[in-house]
Amino acid sequence: MRYLPLTEADRRAMLAAIGVPSVDSLFRDVPEAAWLKKPIEGLPNHMGELEVDRALSAMAAKSVTAGSVPFFVGGGAYKHHVPSSVDHLIQRGEFMTSYTPYQPEITQGTLQYLFEFQTQVALITGMDVANASMYDGSTAAAEAVVMANRVTRRNKAVLSGNLHPMYRAVIETHAKLLDFEAVTGQIDPKGADDLIGKIDEATSCVVVQNPDFFGNLTDFTKLAEACQAKGALLIVAVTEIVSLGAVKSPGEMGADIVVAEGQSIGNALNFGGPYVGLFATKEKYVRQMPGRLAGQTVDATGRRGWVLTLSTREQHIRREKATSNICTNSGLCALAFTIHMSLLGEAGFTRLAELNHAAAVTLAGKLAGVKGVEVLTDSFFNEFTVRLSKPAAQVVEALAAKHILAGIPVSRLIPGHDDLLVIAATEVNTQADMDALAKGLSEVLS
Amino acid sequence: MSDWSKALSSFEGAAENMPTMTGNLGLQLEEPLIFEQGEDGRTGVDLPDVPKVESKLGGLARKGAIGLPGLSEPQVVRHYTRLSQKNYAIDAGLYPLGSCTMKHNPRLNEKMARLPGFSDVHPLQPVSTVQGALELIDTLAHWLKTLTGMPAVAMSPAAGAHGELCGMMAIRAAIEAKGERRTRVLVPESAHGTNPATAAACGYTVDPIPANERGRVDIEAFKAKLGPDVAAVMITNPNTCGLFESEIIEIAELIHSVGGYFYCDGANFNAIVGRVRPGDLGVDAMHINLHKTFSTPHGGGGPGAGPVVLSEALAKFVPVPYVVHGKGGYSVVESEGAAEDGFGRLKAFHGQMGMFVRALTYMMSHGADGLRQVANDAVLNANYILACLKDEMSPAFDGPCMHEALFDDTFLKGTGVTTLDFAKAMIDEGYHPMTMYFPLVVHGALLIEPTETESKEAIDQFIAVLAGLAKKAKQGDQAEWFKAAPRFTPRRRLDETAAARKPVLRWKPEEQSKDAAD
Numbered sequence: 011m012r013y014l015p016l017t018e019a020d021r022r023a024m025l026a027a028i029g030v031p032s033v034d035s036l037f038r039d040v041p042e043a044a045w046l047k048k049p050i051e052g053l054p055n056h057m058g059e060l061e062v063d064r065a066l067s068a069m070a071a072k073s074v075t076a077g078s079v080p081f082f083v084g085g086g087a088y089k090h091h092v093p094s095s096v097d098h099l100i101q102r103g104e105f106m107t108s109y110t111p112y113q114p115e116i117t118q119g120t121l122q123y124l125f126e127f128q129t130q131v132a133l134i135t136g137m138d139v140a141n142a143s144m145y146d147g148s149t150a151a152a153e154a155v156v157m158a159n160r161v162t163r164r165n166k167a168v169l170s171g172n173l174h175p176m177y178r179a180v181i182e183t184h185a186k187l188l189d190f191e192a193v194t195g196q197i198d199p200k201g202a203d204d205l206i207g208k209i210d211e212a213t214s215c216v217v218v219q220n221p222d223f224f225g226n227l228t229d230f231t232k233l234a235e236a237c238q239a240k241g242a243l244l245i246v247a248v249t250e251i252v253s254l255g256a257v258k259s260p261g262e263m264g265a266d267i268v269v270a271e272g273q274s275i276g277n278a279l280n281f282g283g284p285y286v287g288l289f290a291t292k293e294k295y296v297r298q299m300p301g302r303l304a305g306q307t308v309d310a311t312g313r314r315g316w317v318l319t320l321s322t323r324e325q326h327i328r329r330e331k332a333t334s335n336i337c338t339n340s341g342l343c344a345l346a347f348t349i350h351m352s353l354l355g356e357a358g359f360t361r362l363a364e365l366n367h368a369a370a371v372t373l374a375g376k377l378a379g380v381k382g383v384e385v386l387t388d389s390f391f392n393e394f395t396v397r398l399s400k401p402a403a404q405v406v407e408a409l410a411a412k413h414i415l416a417g418i419p420v421s422r423l424i425p426g427h428d429d430l431l432v433i434a435a436t437e438v439n440t441q442a443d444m445d446a447l448a449k450g451l452s453e454v455l456s
Numbered sequence: 457m458s459d460w461s462k463a464l465s466s467f468e469g470a471a472e473n474m475p476t477m478t479g480n481l482g483l484q485l486e487e488p489l490i491f492e493q494g495e496d497g498r499t500g501v502d503l504p505d506v507p508k509v510e511s512k513l514g515g516l517a518r519k520g521a522i523g524l525p526g527l528s529e530p531q532v533v534r535h536y537t538r539l540s541q542k543n544y545a546i547d548a549g550l551y552p553l554g555s556c557t558m559k560h561n562p563r564l565n566e567k568m569a570r571l572p573g574f575s576d577v578h579p580l581q582p583v584s585t586v587q588g589a590l591e592l593i594d595t596l597a598h599w600l601k602t603l604t605g606m607p608a609v610a611m612s613p614a615a616g617a618h619g620e621l622c623g624m625m626a627i628r629a630a631i632e633a634k635g636e637r638r639t640r641v642l643v644p645e646s647a648h649g650t651n652p653a654t655a656a657a658c659g660y661t662v663d664p665i666p667a668n669e670r671g672r673v674d675i676e677a678f679k680a681k682l683g684p685d686v687a688a689v690m691i692t693n694p695n696t697c698g699l700f701e702s703e704i705i706e707i708a709e710l711i712h713s714v715g716g717y718f719y720c721d722g723a724n725f726n727a728i729v730g731r732v733r734p735g736d737l738g739v740d741a742m743h744i745n746l747h748k749t750f751s752t753p754h755g756g757g758g759p760g761a762g763p764v765v766l767s768e769a770l771a772k773f774v775p776v777p778y779v780v781h782g783k784g785g786y787s788v789v790e791s792e793g794a795a796e797d798g799f800g801r802l803k804a805f806h807g808q809m810g811m812f813v814r815a816l817t818y819m820m821s822h823g824a825d826g827l828r829q830v831a832n833d834a835v836l837n838a839n840y841i842l843a844c845l846k847d848e849m850s851p852a853f854d855g856p857c858m859h860e861a862l863f864d865d866t867f868l869k870g871t872g873v874t875t876l877d878f879a880k881a882m883i884d885e886g887y888h889p890m891t892m893y894f895p896l897v898v899h900g901a902l903l904i905e906p907t908e909t910e911s912k913e914a915i916d917q918f919i920a921v922l923a924g925l926a927k928k929a930k931q932g933d934q935a936e937w938f939k940a941a942p943r944f945t946p947r948r949r950l951d952e953t954a955a956a957r958k959p960v961l962r963w964k965p966e967e968q969s970k971d972a973a974d
Binding site: 011013014015016020021023024025027028029030033035036037038039040041043044045046049050051052053054055056057059062063065066067069070071072073074075076077078081083085086087089093095097099100101102103104105106107108109110111112113114115116117118119120122123124125126128129130132133134138139140142143145146147148149156174176177179180182183186187188189227228229254255256257258259271278279280281282283284285296302303304305306307308309310311313315316317319320321322324325326327328329330331332334335336337338339340341342343345349351352353354355356357358359360361362364365367368370371372374375388389390391406407410415418422423425437 | 474479487489490491494496497498499500501503504506507509510511512513514515516517518519521522523524525526527529532533535536537539540541542543544545546547548551553556558560561562564566567568570571572573574575576577578579580581582584585586587588589591592595599602603614615616617618620621625628648649650652653654655656657658659662699700702704705728730731732733736737751753754755756757758759760761775776790791799800801802803804805806807808809810811813816817819820821822823824825826827828829830832833835836837839840842843844855856858879880883888889891894908909910911912914942945946947948949950951952954955956959960961962963
């Protein structure tokens with residue numbers, strides 16, 4: 011029990027100082043009927059470091075890792091190379107084992123990196139301000155809709171059919187419980203949908219994704235104008251933040267709120283979490299924004315410093331009137347994001363995006379030549395959809411058996427569409443990986 | 457872009473007060489923002505040349521520059537290392553934030569979380585290729601159910617407050633499944649702010665229950681508020697005064713008798729883990745902040761993880777996805793159609809896997825025997841602090857506390873020293889302050905949580921410092937000395953009012969140059 015420093019002698023001395031005979035008497039407010047007299051049954055007793063390591067390593071070995079096979083799975087989480095210094099730096103105890111920066115004088119490190127993170131997110135998304143991160147992209151999207159309802163005092167959200175199905179589901183869950191309406195557009199792998207026609211006087215927001223779930227890139231400038239004309243907000247979700255190194259930003263298109271998944275920068279796949287939600291908006295909506303914020307100020311001697319600010323929006327002050335119930339962020343994942351982004355800089359971020367795009371273009375070209383494969387997506391960033399001559403779920407299993415993780419069968423997330431497969435390529439994919447996928451597909455489909 | 461002298465000029469106004477030219481104080485170094493460093497075209501990564509391909513961006517290529525600075529790898533490493541050195545952390549010393557639980561973060565947890573079989577797997581890989589990851593989730597779920605005595609658990613909530621949302625949604629789904637419409641949720645005044653915010657987020661009106669003079673739910677007031685329109689009562693137990701709600705079983709029976717549900721905020725589960733199973737108290741839903749009870753690091757404010765255990769009555773109202781175990785191994789129920797009683801999805805993917813691995817590592821390291829000792833030692837340490845400081849400071853309530861000791865500011869009365877001043881003086885002595893001004897039911901609250909991973913020596917030192925500061929304050933004429941604290945930190949007291957009045961939430965090149973011109 012190496013984490014517990016008290017010795018039996020310590021415990022005796024402390025009980026004597028308190029003036030009680032045993033630790034049980036400190037639990038005397040607990041109804042005795044509920045006391046467990048001995049350790050809980052059905053669980054093992056403590057293990058040493060070696061034993062735990064052995065047990066968990068054995069469990070981990072039962073999965074196929076992304077780095078060990080040709081890997082093309084995307085759909086809102088992407089395999090990228092993370093520079094070694096990122097994980098090294100976030101593991102510094104002063105960052106990793108620190109709490110929410112409630113005492114600014116001794117948490118300037120956390121506060122400054124959050125301020126840098128906010129600035130990076132605002133710049134990349136083309137927005138005025140960003141918060142200090144959310145749980146992930148999907149929860150950020152739901153919070154954005156709730157915020158839009160609050161800002162517009164309306165209660166109908168129009169969701170693009172091509173929004174990531176899980177993001178849509180999270181928003182719909184909130185709609186059910188918060189009694190607002192969520193209207194979904196058409197699901198169309200080619201990305202054409204008349205959302206403008208769905209905006210009316212009751213619409214609080216339109217939620218779109220760029221690139222969308224199928225990989226399509228769209229210019230939302232006209233949609234933004236249509237939203238503005240009707241007093242609705244345009245929310246743009248970005249599930250692959252690397253795309254913004256190459257693609258016109260949502261801010262430039264006129265978005266009111268941008269939410270994004272920041273996992274791609276600095277963070278591992280982690281089987282779905284923890285990830286880092288990005289949330290950016292226009293200056294005028296700052297006080298309606300959910301989540302933590304770091305702000306610049308001065309100290310008692312006039313020197314520049316940082317504090318958590320605008321907390322009057324938050325649950326610990328406004329309680330049931332708060333902008334959201336959130337009281338935490340993804341601090342450490344935001345740190346990983348900010349370090350990786352600092353390493354990339356303008357040149358690196360642009361180059362990374364170009365490499366991703368080039369990989370996807372190359373792969374799409376290669377797959378277009380495979381019999382039984384039709385590339386459906388015309389304009390895309392690093393992910394695109396193909397139609398297969400056999401059910402995609404079956405093809406993916408067959409390829410997994412050949413140690414190739416080929417992509418996401420659309421039917422896994424959207425019933426129907428059995429022949430569609432969403433394929434992602436990033437800078438980690440080699441020519442050999444792409445050849446293996448093309449060869450594997452041609453074998454399975456023949 | 458790079459201009460160190462300009463970056464440092466932000467300290468010029470203060471130069472006359474400073475003992476050095478740069479603002480640096482020995483090893484305590486001033487560090488400009490990354491945006492005030494770097495050169496265009498420089499980068500800290502080596503990426504290959506981009507092969508020539510036909511662009512498929514459909515005319516949406518970005519035109520202008522983003523404005524990110526260019527730094528080399530050594531510059532970035534040094535920058536973030538310097539920032540880290542401006543932070544207090546549990547690795548550096550006692551972090552007695554009550555209600556937040558900062559305990560030792562074992563590095564074995566980190567090592568396990570980075571095993572590629574957990575960290576390098578994609579949530580949408582074929583289920584046949586992620587059996588180890590699903591086994592981990594299922595194993596952790598088993599531990600959580602066993603420790604709490606509850607039959608079901610929802611694993612996906614991303615944090616404690618997210619778990620609250622999940623639990624309250626399950627309650628609402630259960631009520632609606634019965635064809636009922638209930639409107640009120642009872643929440644004690646001393647509750648975490650997330651409780652009322654969550655109830656409101658689920659469409660309920662929040663009805664506060666006052667505390668009694670013993671710092672617990674006033675059961676008569678509670679009874680008076682019960683009715684057929686009450687959906688749930690949300691009670692933190694042990695509560696935010698660090699006390700066990702001794703009438704908890706009666707409270708559970710009462711809420712059940714009107715057809716409502718008992719939501720327990722399990723933020724303080726570390727005080728009772730292995731000693732009491734919430735299921736035996738009549739709880740219907742309780743989130744567990746994995747970082748608090750099971751030591752996943754909190755990284756300057758997150759990430760967290762907030763699985764929710766559910767009673768028999770709520771078990772089928774779980775969100776997707778969830779893991780099921782059958783003959784062919786583990787599988788996942790991930791579409792809503794398959795879970796007809798559930799309320800949908802709370803978050804993309806499976807939950808905070810990285811936190812799950814860390815929590816399970818901690819649980820296995822302690823085992824059933826060790827986790828019981830965790831609760832014992834956490835409670836013993838807190839009571840020791842309460843006993844040793846009862847003469848110098850003023851305990852808010854009589855009797856033993858659970859894992860945290862609550863004081864009010866009576867001992868500072870007439871000294872001119874506030875709770876805030878007292879806390880800032882602790883910083884100069886090398887300690888992170890306790891939680892202040894919370895819970896609100898106590899005037900000038902100081903809530904101290906030592907946790908089970910502090911040694912008696914560390915606690916004795918801490919007690920000596922607090923007792924010393926209390927004595928000093930009571931000498932009289934010390935208000936100025938306290939108000940000047942902290943003196944030895946990278947920054948003195950920061951102006952939070954100015955920050956809120958005119959928010960500056962990001963760096964802007966034009967404002968920096970404007971500042972320089974002024």
